[in-house]
Amino acid sequence: MSEVDQNTMKEKAAQRAADTVWSGMRLGVGTGSTVKFFIDALGKRRKEGLALGAVVTTSDRSRQQLESLGFTVGELSDVEHLDLTIDGADRVDSHLDGIKGGGGALTMEKNVAVHSLHNTWIVDESKVVDHLGGFPLPVEVLPISAKQVFNQFADEGLLPRFRTTDTNERYVTHYGNFIIDLYIDPLPAPRGLASYLDSTVGVVEHGLFLGICDTVIIAHEDNTIEIKKRQ
Structure with missing residues (x-):
């Protein structure tokens, strides 16, 4: 799979995730290459009238990108809880358990995730495995x-x-x-x-995120989008 194809898949998954965000929501935003596409899609929705109740993020890079698009980014300590957190994952299995932290932000990512009512991960098909592994x-x-x-x-x-x-x-x-x-x-x-x-x-x-993710949006190479929910 070429980098161009993989980025196209990531962008499709990110767009689908952005469509699940609504005005007034207290939103957690993760970090990583797929989330970068999500933030871009969120910026387009802001121009269309999306007004979030609060935004919290897990990295300086995501904060800078969000602020450049006009969002005000707060701290996790400023909110009682988040309605939804959208993040990527390094690996995710059929049980919707995952490995995260390849970018080094695992502690903040887990703190944001466990204080969110719902967690959605956006990935391309290369991150999906039958059994957790294939990534440190x-x-x-x-x-x-x-x-x-x-x-x-x-x-x-x-x-x-x-x-x-x-x-x-x-x-x-x-x-x-x-x-x-x-x-x-x-x-x-x-x-x-x-x-x-x-x-x-x-x-x-540690980077084992078990029983945390509720929904995974998977972009496939054949241009289809698969949505898996925790049973």
């Missing part, structure tokens, strides 16, 4: 104990690697933490692994 699982960790946590993951056979920048320095998140990517593939037992990570001292958050 990000784990955000505190710098003070990052070495110990890394060694613990290695002892457990989770194949950890510190995420690094283009200059080979450790990647630092918005909250000043490091990310350890786990290269186990496929994930042996996502819920068991999530429980293990949740209980590991030094782990801030």
